[in-house]
Amino acid sequence: MELISSFPPFTQQLYGLVMTSDNHLLTMTRCGNGKALQMNPSLLKYTFRGHLVAVIPLQLPLLIKSKLRFMALSGNSLYISDLGASYVYWVDATTGKLVDVIAGPGEKPGCFTEPSGIACDSNGNILIGDSRSNRIQIFDGESREYKGVLECSQKTIVRPSAICLQGDDKLIAVNYISHSVSFYSIIVETSHLSK
Template sequence: LVKVFSWKGKFRFCIGNKGKAAFKRPSAVVTNAQGEIFVKDDVQISMFTDDGQFIRTIGAAVLQRPYGLALTNDGHLLVIDHGRKAGDASVVRFEQDGRLVKRSPFEPLSNAAYSKCRFIAVWRDSLYVVDLGKSVVYVTDFDGKEKRRFGQFGRNEGDFREPSGISVDPKGFVYIADSKNDRIQIFDAEGTFLSLVSLNHNLLRPSDIHVTSDKYLLVSNYLKHNAHVYLLTPFESDRNI
């Protein structure tokens, strides 16, 4: 199930715990401008009102192994579908009413050995996909055509060890949870390393993250079983935030 909390951490309600709204391993959530909630699980996307009332399911007939969930500026829902066998990965795009817009081959995974694409984000006309299996980030268009990639396995600045959550702020700064290095890194939209995020306590396997338009950073700590909210302060490219 999915638990919904207020900004101050007060529990509000659960969704996905009964009937048609029941989930199978939910792993990604987005909301639209109306506050409606979209949750991706292992088989489909489920849509709810802002107070948790079930509306519809999306993609159950076409998705096979979906990962990640993002909402484009024109209101389309995007997921990465790994398919049933290696090399079948695709970008799948839906209208919010459930209609399939397009399925396109995801070019970076034409050779998918060891790949585990689990988290995605969008900025303008680019799709950012984190591959925690190969410790790299792919940047494609919405049709899956690769523009570039950045990152490699390691512990240095700009390197990753099983990167996970990703969020892009309105200015194009890319925040990535570097899970096994227990840190969050910032890159520009092209993938150039800018800074580490300095926090007032240590992270322990950060998983999904989100940066709001008013510069709040939300982090789920996988091994601590909790979530934290931080207020980000301005930074220069040669300094930690």
């Protein structure tokens, strides 16, 4: 693999990375370490050459234990997981304003214990890793309502961290505990889940 380019070092830690429809890179600044809020987080929009295009302050109801870590983009809808406070936020990617809180802490379906990686399928469904509950939960892309737990070829997905989709029938997940990357066949295509 050949390195094509690299941005200069940043003065703060960055989390999450998505590509926008206008071919810019969007990442976010760190807001906390799980013990104290350190700064107000922002979205940073860059060109592929590393030129900063915009700084968009995130307007979220953060808690002391907030740790914004993962995100996914579908159109202008940006989904951000708060690993520390166990919330998933729906944000307008152009303004940084909170549109809604998709889910909060808990173990029942539709709630999270350390939400992690997020991916959106071609139908707009939102797949979110629920790290401590060892599952991937699915939410409808239009209503943002809970649809179910993703069924994969291997019954248990252990501590999913970052996730991505290959088409709508393969899930790739980083396993936080075993420090590995796993590939899964999705048993029920997300497009066939009931609305």
